[in-house]
Amino acid sequence: MTTQTTSVDTMAAATSIHDLESRLVGELLRPGDETYDDVRQVQIRTFDARPAIIVRAAYPGDVVEAVRFARAHHWPLAVRSGGHSLGGFSAVDGTITIDLSLMKKVTVDPQRGTARVQAGANSGDIAGPAEAYGFALSTGDTSSVGVGGLTTGGGIGWMARKYGLAIDNLRAVEMVTAEGRLIRASATQHADLFWAVRGGGGNFGIITEFEFQLAPAGSIYGGAIVLPATREVIRGYLDYTPVAPEGLTTIAFMMAAPPAPFIPEELVGQLVVLVGVCFVGDPEEGERALAPLRALAEPLAEAVGAMPYPAMFALTEEASKPHRVSLRSMFSDELPDDAIDAMISSATNATSPMSMVQLRGLGGALAKVPADATAFAHRERKYLVAVIGLWVDETDDGVAHRRWTQELWEELKQYADGVYVNFLEQEGDARIREAYPAGTYDRLVDVKRRYDPENVFRFNQNIKPAA
Template sequence: MTAPHGRAALSIGELTDEQYGQVIGPGDADYETARTVYAGDVDRRPAVILRPRNAAQVASVVRLAQETGLQLAVRSGGHSGAGHGVCEGGIVLDLTNMRALEIDVEARTAWAETGISAGEYTEAAAEHGLVTGFGDSTMVGVGGITLGGGIGFLARKHGMTIDDLLAAEIVTADGELLLVDEHNHPDLFWAIRGGGGNFGVATRFKFRLHELNGVYGGMMVLPVTPEVLEAFIAEAEAAPEELSTIVNVWTAPPFPFVPKEYHGKPIILAMMCYAGPSEAGEEVIGRFRAIAPPLADMVQAMPYPGMFPPADPLLRPISAARNIFIDRVDRATAETIVERVVASSAIVAGAQLRVLGGALARVPSDATAFAHRQSKIMAHLSAIYANQADVDLHETWVEEFAAALRQSDSGSYGNFVVNAEQEQIREALYPGATGERLAQIKAKYDPTNLFCSNHNILPATS
C-alpha cells in the first residue's frame, strides 16, 4: 500500500506474528468477520487488522501507525455506535487476544486486559461473590465502556465503572507503556476516566471489586400511559440508591412474554436491579408493581450475572439514535415520550430512561473527565430499522424527538453518542473547563492526534 508522503509504505507480507500478533489482511478467510462491528450500518474495510497478544506488540502496532501515517482504530469489543473500532483503509488494533483476568479476592481488586468482555469479567468475579459495575450488556469490551465512563446496573450504588478504576497501563502515541494512577501521570489518569480512547491504547485496567452475593432484579413489563410513566420514574427517583433502573418505553416486539394484544403497542420494559437484601428489594419493587398490573414480571432474587440476558453475537442493528440528559419526567414530558414513540414507523422505536444520582453524583464533577455527575436522567432515543434507504426518515424522527424532550441539561453520554461533530464534543460531551483540560492533556500525550477514531478531542495549540 502506498504511504503518505514521507511515510513508510505498509507491506502486509512483512508484518510478523512475533512483532504484531495475529495479522489479518483482506485476502484472509476471517477478514470479513474480523472487520465487522456491532453497528449494522458500518461497513469499513481496513488495510490490515492486527491482534496483539501483549503490551509490547500493542506498542509495535502504534509505532507502525505512526510510521505509515495510516489511520489507527482501536477495538475492544466493537460496540461503539459510531463504529470507532474499525476504519477505512487504515490499521485496526484489535484487543481480542488480550483477555487475561487476575482477581485478588483478599484485596478485592482485579487486573483485566482490555480485550475481555464485560460478561466474562462479571461471571469470573461472581464466582467469588464480587462485582465491578459495567453496563447492561455482556458483549461490550471492558476497554471501551471504561474509557467512556460506564453507566450500568450498579451506577447508583457504586458509581460509574471509572469510579472503580484504580490504575491502568497505557501505550501512548510514542509507543511507550505507562502505568497511570493517582500518583503516576495523574493528569493522564484523570483524562482516561471519561475521555475515551483519545490518549492511548489501554492494555490493562486495575479495578476495585465490591462484595455482592446476589441481587433482587430482572425484567418488568407494564402497559404504558403518560400517567404510568410519570409515576414509574418518580418511584425510581425516590428509591434507595441500591436500586438502579433502565426504563425502556418501546413499541412492543413480539416477545413471547408480552401478550399478543400489546405487540406493536407502547409498553414499559424495565430492567430493575436492587443491589441489596432480597427482602428489602422486594419491598422496593412492590411500589412499582402497584403502579399498574404488570404484563410480565420476572423480578426475583438471582445471582448478579442473571441480570444480563443472553446476547446474540450476530445481531447488527441499524439504528438512528440521540443521547441527552433531562431534568425530569413530568406529565407533559411523559406525554411527549409516549406520543413520539407511537408516531415512529421503525421496527422498534423507543426512549430508554435511566435515573442517575446516588454514588455517581457524589463524585465531584471535576474529579474525572466525566463532567455530568449532577445530571438527573439519561434519555437514549433510538429507532431500529431494516432499510438503509429510510435513514433520513428515522434520523428526522429521532432528532425531532430529542429537540422536543430537551430541557436545561445540554449534556450527552459519550458511550451512547453515535456521531458527534466538534461542536457537540466540546459542548455536550466535554464542556467548559473539562474540554479545555482534556485538550491540554491531548497535546501532551498525543500532539499529532494519532488516536482520532473516537469522539475526538483536538490537541490544544499554544
Template sequence: MPLSTAANAFRLPAGSAGRVITATDSDYDKLRTVMYGGPDRRPASIIRVANAADIATAIAYARDNQLELAIRSGGHSGAGHSTTEGGLVIDVRDLDEIDIDAANRTVWVGAGVTAMELTEALAPHQLIVGFGDAGTVGISGITLGGGVGYLARKHGLSIDSLLAVELVTADGQQLLADAANHPELFWALRGGGGNFGVVTRLKFQLHPLPAFTGGMLVLPATAKTIAGFVAAAKAAPEELSGIANIMPAPPMPFLPAEQHGKMVILAMLAFAGEPDAAEKALAPFRALGTPLADFVKPGPYASMYPPEDPDYHPTAAALNLLVDRIGTPEAETILGYLEESDASLRVCQIRVLGGALGRVAPSATAYAHRKSPIMINVAAFYDGEADKPKKEAWAADFAKALNQGDDGVYVNFVADEGPARVRAAYPGDTWDRLRQVKRAYDPENLFRLNQNIPPA
C-alpha cells in the same frame, strides 16, 4: 506508497504471538465486523495484538506511514470508530487475562475482556464491578467513556472503581497511570475516551455482592405509569438501579398477543442486596399497574445481560440527552412521538441516575455531568440508507421536544454527530483540561478515530 499497500505491508516482530489479518485470510470478514450495522469498512490490516510491544510496533508503523488507526475491543462504538477504511485496526481482544485479588478486592483485567466475561469470573468470589447493560461490550471502551450501568446508583460509574490503567501512548511508551503516576493522564482516562493511548490493562476496585435480585418487568405504558416509574426510581434506595424502555411491545412469546404493538414500559431492574430488601424496593414499581410480565427474581448478576446474536447488527438513528424531570407532560410527549413513528422498532430509554454517581465532584474525573439526574436515549431503527434521514429527523425532533436546557451528553452514547456534540460531553473547564492532556500525550492527534478531543 499507496495507503492500502503500506498497511498491508505491516508485520509484527519475529517471535510475536500476535497475528496480522488481511483480506486474503478466511476469517477477515468475521474479524472486521463490528456490533452496529452501519459501518461496513475494510481495513487493510487487523492486528490481533498479544502484548504492549505489538501495540507499540503497530502505533509506530501507523505514525510513520500516516495510516488511519482504529482501536477495537468489543466493537460497540456507535460511530463506527472500532474500524477503518484502508487503515490499521489494533484489535485487543486477545488481551484477555483476569487476575483477581479477592482478599484486597481488586482485579487487573486485560483490555479485550467483555463485561460478561469479567462478571462471570468474579461471581464465585461474590464480587462485582459495574459496567453497562450489554454483556459483549469491551470493558476498556465502556470504562474510558465513563461506564453508566446497573450499579451506578450504588457504586458509581465504572471509572469510579478504576484504580489504574496501563497503556501505550502515541510515542510508543508503556505507561502506568494512576493517582500517583501520571495523575493528569489518569484523570483524563476516566471519561475522556480513547484519545490518549491504547489501553492494555485496567485495575478495578471490586465491591461485595453477596445477593442480587434483577430482571425484566413489563408494564402498560401510559403517561401516569411512565411518570410514576421515574418517581419510583428517584425515591428508590441506591441499591436499586434500572432502565425503562418505553416502546411498542415486541411480539415476545410471554406477552399476550393483544398487547403486541401497544406501548409498554419494558424495564430492567437491578437490586444489589438481600431478597427481602429487594422485594420492598421493587413494590412501588409493581404497584404502578398489573405487570404484563415479571421476571425480576434473585439470581446471578450476569443474568442482567440478555443473550446476544452475534449475527445481529442493528441500524438505528439515536440521540442522547440529560434532563431534570419526567412528569406527566413529558410522558405524554414521549408517547406522542413513539405513536407517530413508523419505525419497526422505536424507543425512549430512561435511566434515573443520582446516588453514588452524583456524589463525585464534577471536576474529579473527565465525566463532568454528575449532577444531571436523568439520562434519556431516543432511537428508531431504519431500513436502509434511504430511510435513515427520516428516522434521524424524527430522533432530532423528539430530543428537542424533551430538552430542558441541559445540552450535555454521555460520550459513550454519541454516534457520528459532529464536533459540537463531542464538545457537549465535556462542559466548562473539562474540555480545556482534556485538550492540554491530549497535547502532552498525543500532540499529533494520532488517536483520532474516537469522539475526538483535539490537542491544545
C-alpha cells in the same frame, strides 16, 4: 466513515508491513486474507469499513509495535475493543486498526477483591468470573459491550446507583501512549492521564489492561416489571428512580413489548414501559424498593427474583447481537409532561418494532463522586435519555428509522443538560463539548496536548490538542 488518504508509499509500506507482521505475536490481516472480512465487522452493522490492515493484538507488545509502526509511517490509526462504537470510530476505511478482541483475559484476585481485565473483554466476560467469587463489577447493561470503549467513556450500567460508574471502580490502567510506550496510570502514576482516561474516551492512548476494585455482590434481586405506557407511569418513574434507595438501579425501555417467556402473547407488540430493575442487597429490601414502581399501575407482566448478577444481561440479550442503530441522547434534570407526551406519541409510531426510548433515573453512588474527580463530570444530572432507532434487516436503508430518531430528538433536545460521551454518534464538535463542562474540557485539552500533541488517537469523540 470516510476513506482516509495517506501519504504512505505503497511499495515501502508493503515491505514494512511484513516487518511489522514478523514482530507480532498476534495476527496481521490484509484485505483478501481468509478471515479479514469476518474480523473487520463491528457490532453496529451501519458501519462497513475496510481497514488497510488489522493488527489482532495478542499482548501489549503487539499494541506497542502497531502504534510505533503507525507513527513511523504516518498511518491513520483506529482502535477496537468490543466494536460497539456508535460513531463508527472503530471501523474506519484505510486505517491500521488495532483490534484488541483477542485480549480477553480476566483475572480475579479474591483476597484483594480486584480484577485485572484485558481491554478486549466485555461486560459478560467479567461478570461470570467475578460472580464465581461472590463479586461483581458495575459496567454496562449489555453483555457484549467492550470494556475498552465502555470504561474510557464512563460505564453506566445495572449497578450505577449502588457502585457508581465503571470508572469509579477503576484502580489503574496499563496503556500504550502515542509515543508507543507502555505505561501504568493510576492515582499516583501519571495521575493527570488517569483522570483523563476516566471519561475522556480513547483520546489519550490505548488501554491494554484495566485493574478494577470489585464489589461484594455476586447475586442481586432483579428482573423486569412491565407497566402501561401512560404519562402518569412515566412521570412516576421519573419522580421516584433518581431518589430511590441506592441499591436500586433501573432502566425504563419504552417500546413494543418483545416476545419473552414472561410476557403474555397478547401483549407482544403493544407499547409498554418495561422497567429493568437491579437491586443490590437483601431481597426483602429489594421488594420494598420496588413497591413504588409497582404502585404506579397494575403491572402487565413481571419477572423479578433473586439471581446471580450475570443473569441480568438476559434482559438485553437482543442488543448483544449485531444490529443497526440511530441514536440521540442527553442528560436532563427536567422532563415536563410535553416531553413525556412526545415520547409516548413517537414510541407509538415507531418505524421499527425494536426501536425505543430509554430512560434512566440516575443519582445514588454515581452522583457522590466529585465532578472534578474524573473526566466524566455530569454527576448531578437526574436522567439519562436515549432515543434509539434500532433495526436488523440489512436491506433496510434505515432512512425512516433515522428520521424517527431525529424527529423525537428535535422535540426533546430543549430539555438537554449535557450528554454522555459514549452515547454520541458522529454529531460534531459542539456535541462533544456538551459531554464535558467547560473546565473539564479545557483540562482534557491540556492532557491531550501533553500526551498526544499530534492527535494520533483521533478516531473517537475527539479532543483536539490545538486551541
